[in-house]
Amino acid sequence: MVTLLTAEYGVENIVKSFGGARALSGVSLSVKGGEVHCIAGENGSGKSTLIKIMSGVHAPDSGLIRLGDKSFTQLSPREAVREGVQVIFQDFSLLPNLTVAENIALPTYILKNSRLLSKKQTNQLATNALDLIGVDIDINAPVADISIASKQLIAIARATNLGVKMLFMDEPTTALTRKEIKRLFEVVEQIKARGVATVFVSHKIDEIQEICNTITILRNGEVVSDGMMKDFKRQGISQAMTGLDVSETRIAPKLKKSNDKVIEVKNLTTKPTFSNVSFSIAPGEILGMTGLLGSGRTELAEAIFGQYPVDSGEVIVDGKPIHLNSSSAALKAGIGYVPPDRLTQGLFLEQSILNNLVAVGIDQYQSSGGRLAKSRLAEAGDRWIKDLRIKTKNPLNPVSSLSGGNQQRVVLAKWLAMNPHLMILNGPTVGVDIGSKREILEIIRDRAQEGMSFLVVSDDIPELIQICHRVIVIKNGQISKEFSEEQLDETVLYKELS
Amino acid sequence: MNERFSKFNTGLLADRKITQLMIFTALTFFILSYVSKDIFFTSANFISMSYQIPEIAILSIALMLSMLTGGIDLSIVSISNAAALVASWVMTTKMGDSENLSNKWIIIACVLGTVVGVLAGAVNSILIARLNVTPILATLATMTLFNGIAIGMTNGESVSGLPEQFMRVGNGTFFGIPTPFVLMIFIAIAVGFLINRTTLGLKVFLVGTNRKAAQYSVMGDRKVIAWVYLISGLLSSLAGLIIASRTSAASPDFGSSYILLAIVIVVLGGVNPNGGFGTVTGVILATAVLQMVASGFNALRYSQFFYLAAQGGVLIFVMILNVVLERRRVNRSIAKSLRS
Numbered sequence: 001m002v003t004l005l006t007a008e009y010g011v012e013n014i015v016k017s018f019g020g021a022r023a024l025s026g027v028s029l030s031v032k033g034g035e036v037h038c039i040a041g042e043n044g045s046g047k048s049t050l051i052k053i054m055s056g057v058h059a060p061d062s063g064l065i066r067l068g069d070k071s072f073t074q075l076s077p078r079e080a081v082r083e084g085v086q087v088i089f090q091d092f093s094l095l096p097n098l099t100v101a102e103n104i105a106l107p108t109y110i111l112k113n114s115r116l117l118s119k120k121q122t123n124q125l126a127t128n129a130l131d132l133i134g135v136d137i138d139i140n141a142p143v144a145d146i147s148i149a150s151k152q153l154i155a156i157a158r159a160t161n162l163g164v165k166m167l168f169m170d171e172p173t174t175a176l177t178r179k180e181i182k183r184l185f186e187v188v189e190q191i192k193a194r195g196v197a198t199v200f201v202s203h204k205i206d207e208i209q210e211i212c213n214t215i216t217i218l219r220n221g222e223v224v225s226d227g228m229m230k231d232f233k234r235q236g237i238s239q240a241m242t243g244l245d246v247s248e249t250r251i252a253p254k255l256k257k258s259n260d261k262v263i264e265v266k267n268l269t270t271k272p273t274f275s276n277v278s279f280s281i282a283p284g285e286i287l288g289m290t291g292l293l294g295s296g297r298t299e300l301a302e303a304i305f306g307q308y309p310v311d312s313g314e315v316i317v318d319g320k321p322i323h324l325n326s327s328s329a330a331l332k333a334g335i336g337y338v339p340p341d342r343l344t345q346g347l348f349l350e351q352s353i354l355n356n357l358v359a360v361g362i363d364q365y366q367s368s369g370g371r372l373a374k375s376r377l378a379e380a381g382d383r384w385i386k387d388l389r390i391k392t393k394n395p396l397n398p399v400s401s402l403s404g405g406n407q408q409r410v411v412l413a414k415w416l417a418m419n420p421h422l423m424i425l426n427g428p429t430v431g432v433d434i435g436s437k438r439e440i441l442e443i444i445r446d447r448a449q450e451g452m453s454f455l456v457v458s459d460d461i462p463e464l465i466q467i468c469h470r471v472i473v474i475k476n477g478q479i480s481k482e483f484s485e486e487q488l489d490e491t492v493l494y495k496e497l498s
Numbered sequence: 499m500n501e502r503f504s505k506f507n508t509g510l511l512a513d514r515k516i517t518q519l520m521i522f523t524a525l526t527f528f529i530l531s532y533v534s535k536d537i538f539f540t541s542a543n544f545i546s547m548s549y550q551i552p553e554i555a556i557l558s559i560a561l562m563l564s565m566l567t568g569g570i571d572l573s574i575v576s577i578s579n580a581a582a583l584v585a586s587w588v589m590t591t592k593m594g595d596s597e598n599l600s601n602k603w604i605i606i607a608c609v610l611g612t613v614v615g616v617l618a619g620a621v622n623s624i625l626i627a628r629l630n631v632t633p634i635l636a637t638l639a640t641m642t643l644f645n646g647i648a649i650g651m652t653n654g655e656s657v658s659g660l661p662e663q664f665m666r667v668g669n670g671t672f673f674g675i676p677t678p679f680v681l682m683i684f685i686a687i688a689v690g691f692l693i694n695r696t697t698l699g700l701k702v703f704l705v706g707t708n709r710k711a712a713q714y715s716v717m718g719d720r721k722v723i724a725w726v727y728l729i730s731g732l733l734s735s736l737a738g739l740i741i742a743s744r745t746s747a748a749s750p751d752f753g754s755s756y757i758l759l760a761i762v763i764v765v766l767g768g769v770n771p772n773g774g775f776g777t778v779t780g781v782i783l784a785t786a787v788l789q790m791v792a793s794g795f796n797a798l799r800y801s802q803f804f805y806l807a808a809q810g811g812v813l814i815f816v817m818i819l820n821v822v823l824e825r826r827r828v829n830r831s832i833a834k835s836l837r838s
Contacts, residue, residue, distance in 0.1 A: 018829070307714065327716045339714050346714065348707040350774060359704055359715040362697045370696045414715065 007033045007068040009085075009166040009197045014063035016049055016221075023049040024221045026063070031166065031197040031214070036188060038200045038208040038229065041218035042241055042433055044404070047201055050218070051168050055087045056080035067165065081111060084165030090174065092155040096144035101126035103143050104158045111162060129157035132194075133187050148294060149180035156187060166197045173207055174459070175293035178498025185211050205234050206494070219243055242434040251441060252485075253449045255469050258282055261316075262453040263335070263422050265304060268313035273299045274477035277313070281422060286444065286454040288464035291474030292497060298340060300474065301424050301457045305337040306330040317421065331360075336420035338411050340427040340457075346411040347399050353410060354381040354395040360414045384413040388443060405436025412443065423447070426457040441467050461493050473497060515768035519783045526787050530794040537797035538790075545676065547789050549669070552682035553741050555785040557756055558763040559689050560733035562781050563726045565764055566693070567706040568773025569626065569633030571727060574734040575756045576644035577618045581735030582748035583648055585611030586657040589664060599661040607664075612735045618644055619731020623724035641757075648750035656749030660742065668743030678740050682782075685736065690778040698725060706773025755806075762813045763788055788812070 010030035016023045024046045031037040041047045052058045054065060056075035065072045067083045075083070094103050105125040109117060126139045135153045143151065152172060159167055173181050188198055188211060202208050208215070209229060216226040217240040225232075225240040264280040274296040281287050291297040302308035304315055306327035314321050315330075323329035330337075339345035348356055358365060358377055365380070367373040381395045388409040392402060399410055408428065415423060428444070429437040444454055444467055458464055464471050471483045473496050481496050531539040557574050564571040588607035593599045618640065625636035672680045693699035701722045705712045712719040742748045767784035769776030788809070795805045 327713070328718070331716045337714065344708070345710050348704050348711050348774075351704060351707050355700065355704065358700075359711070359717065362700055362704075362717055366697045370698060372695050372697055372700060374695075 007165070007195075007197075009033070009067050010065075011050070011054065011060075012064040012066060014050070014053060014065075015061045016046075016053060016058060017061055022221050024053075024060070027218070027221065027223055029216045029223070029226070030066070031199060033165070033195040033197050034192055035214060036192055036198045036200060036212045038202065038212035038215040039218065040201075040203065040205075040208065040215060040237060040241055044220075044433065045218040045241070046221040047218055048170075049221075051087055051170065051201070054080065054166070054168070055085055078111075081107070081162055084163050085168075086159035086162060086164045086166070087168040088152070088155045088159065088170065088172065090171050092151050094143050094151055094154060097142065099140050099142055100137055100146065100154055101139040103154055104129050104139075104161060107158060108161050125161060126157070129161040132160050133157055133190050135187065148175045149177075149183065152176070152184060153187060156191070160191065160196075164191075164196055166199065167191065168199045168201065170201045171203070172200065173202065173204060176498075177292060178495070181207065181498070205237055209234070217241055250466055251445050252286060252467050252469055253284070253445055255282070255285055255485075262318065263304075264314075264316040266314040266316065268300065268303060268310060268315070270299070270303065270309055270311045272477065273308075274303070274474070277474075277477075277479055279472060279479065279482075281453045281455060283421075283453055284448050284451045285470070286448050286456060286468045288468035288471035289455060289457045289474060290459055290461065290464060290471060290493070290497065293459070295474045296477035297457050297474045298426060300477075301337070301426050301455065302339075304330070304455075305335055305424060307337070331418070334419075334421035335424065336360075336415035336418055336422070337424045338415055338426060338428060340430065342404070342407055342411055342431070347407060349400040350398050352396045353385070353390070353392055353399045353402065354378065356399045356410050357381045357384050357395075357413055357417070361418050380417065384417065388413050388416075389439070403433070403436075405432040405440070408432050408436070408440060409443075412440065416443075416447065420452065422453045422455065424455045424457065427460075428456060428458065429460065429463060437463070461490055461497075464488075465490060465493070516777060516780055516783070519766075519768060519780055519787075523783050523787050523790075526790050526794075530790055530797070534794060534797040538794055543793055543797070547793055548676045548679045549744060551785055551789050552676075552678035553737050553744070553753075554756060554759060554763070554789070555682050555782055556685055556733055556737040556740070558760045558767070558781050558785055559686060559778060560730040560737070561760045562764050562767070562769050562776055562778070563689070563693075563702070563730050563733075564633065564637075565769050565771060566702050566773055566776050567723055567726050568709065569723065569726070570637065570761075571622065571730045571734075572634065572637040572757055573618065573622060573641040573644060574730060574737075574760065575753050576641045576648070577615050577731050577734040578738030578741065579748065579750055579752055580618060580644050580648050580738070581611040581614045582738035582742035582752075583652060583657060583750065584614045585739055586660055586742050586748035589660055590657055593659075593661060597662065599663070601663065604661060604664050608739055611739050612732060615731045615733075615735020615738070616728060617731070619728040619734075622727040622731065626727060627720040627724040645750060652750055654750060656747045656752075658747035660746045660748075664743050665746050668740055668745070678744060681736075681740060685733065686778050686782055689733070692729075693778070698722065702726060703774055706770075706775075708774075759788065759809065762809050765813060766816050 008030050010028070012028045014024050014027045027046065027050060039047055039050065049058065053060050056077035056079060059074035065075060067085065070083070098106070101122050105122040108125055123139060130137060130139070133153065133156055135157065137146065137150050137153065143154065172184060176184060192198060200208055200212055212229045214227065215229050215232060217224050217237065219241060260283050261280045262283050266278050268277045269275045277300060279287070289297055289301070299308045303310045306325055306329060310324045315324060317333040317335065322333045343349065348359065354377065358380060365373045365377045384390070385392065385395060390402070390406050390409050390413070392406070399407060402410065429440055432440065441463070448454060456464065456468060465488045468488070469485055471488060471493065472479050473481045483493065537543065557578060560574050561571055585607040588610055589599055589604060592603045622637055622640055625631045625640070626633050667677055670677045693702060701717050704717065705719045705722045709719055741752065763784045764781060765771060766787065767776065767780035769780065791808060792805055795808065
């Protein structure tokens, strides 16, 4: 135990390039056993490349990986596991069709190369692992049936079974309530006491300040700052991450008092996902909607847009009830929707930027006999590229060649082109760098000033406070609370969430 | 400005594929002409090829459409035979014992044949677009169904003895060019226009690239897919009529190996089997390559069985090549996005 506690894990001078572009340039980091370390950084800062190098997915171009008193120039995934490096990804990588016990035990069998499974041994392995971290979960339940918080604990139990010495947790708290986060932190304290070096990857500054002892901040593949957690201030962390002095001041435009309603949602119900949800949005108003993962917030947004089934209730746009369960009816009524997952739902990745820009309402570009009016199409493309400042040399390049922020602008533009009355944005700035984020929020603000209404679904509380006139919190499929402009406060909102 | 956008659906990637394919075609041509000067490089051989290419090219174009949406239509050959049988049956019944038939009835017979194609396509459309059956299973089922109906109705026998005028279409020339070849060019241009110059065409590429994103973009993805299988049925029936006219017969089991050949051609022609990318030009070039290889094998007196093996080999080679090129492209684009 004593040796474990003094052992150090980490990397020295790691360089990694992908086809000539540097992802990591000389990154060093060291975590002691029994320490909780935080890696903070924006998207594209090299966080995930670093994790992939330590877990054997990528081989570094140069540099050393140190695990206790051994060093490696590179690791294979199997070696990484054997040496005690474990990663818990955001989706936990569990097999939903297997039971809790099977999920915990399976990797152990694989590591030992044993081909025969025994039910008794499986249960034994699972019980031991769960006891070790002090958790009580029914080991015979299928993983598909248990809560997200429990899944996370199972992933931790599985890791401890494999003799974990260094545990990476990628955004572990995204889907958890405040109570569950507390429970998770207790478990982290347990494994910390056993001498495991734990690495938290997170952007929730409150939480990392609470649990982490040390911190490394990455930007553009380099360590910009590191040290003891207690020496860092909140503002300092985000400034180091972005390299900018980012202001989080409110930019929501002033809302004219009016009794007009662009949209009224009345008693929208689909059991058990959401029930009796009612709200309305005024012209030019930006309404925020938040809730934990699995609270029903995404389903609600998609229900209004006709992509999620509605059992009962009404959606009234400009005084007329619209046909539910139909996206084309929603589109016709003037509702637009930017889905949460840009890569799989928002974009036609391999297609050109231009084709992506015009993907909604292609029929507008029809001249006689179904012919495509290519010159009008090209004009529209050029206009949107200019309007939203999409950085590209050629609109015919595939949209996958753009950065996250520019890709998100493409998705936004394709809907803005329809000039909707109500634009629903689900996670509008997920995976977007801080500069682009600011610009996207400004685009929202400008359109709202022109009278477009917005429903912004997000779990980024500071962002909601920055841009919204009003925020509703969804809990278990119902509106648990509504916050008016004056009541918007980060601490209060976080508290209501969990 | 317009010129910049003229090649716009298919993008730069497909253009590169066409160039590769043209080089490949030319190479095949020169190698075969060189090794078999007296049999392959003869006008008789070229004339015979230009009668054989059109039917398989049209079937391949039909198949390309469904593959552009990320699906597949295995029933094209069955549809083609069914259409040919119906048209032939109408003609022979109307002819009775006489040698000739009025043009009016020939046209009616052909129209009925295409109606059969469209109806069969509609069955596929309903299964795939409406009932969400996986395309490969839906069309496997309809392939067997249409084929079974055809065999049942004809007792497995072929219908032959079609009227003179009808045969003249499949065996004649139009300004010196074999009529089927002219028809093929016409169909290729029409389909090229459809996919590159119409809103439906653009939707086909987008649906094929990402069906989910198409749903979220409210472009009526089901309607797009329904159209594709309908048109696939229509084109298949046209191929069937050309075959009947060339061979003066229609039979329920004609060209059973054509479906595999068509898949080889479409993939060789640069159509992405996952959907979203492909060109008519590519498919036509690929047809030419394979037909030349087939003729070359004949000319060199290699057995037909080796030709089958060569087809399989070509398919495997092209797919490996695609995977390798794709990996290189992905690596490059990762590098690019990191650099920016």
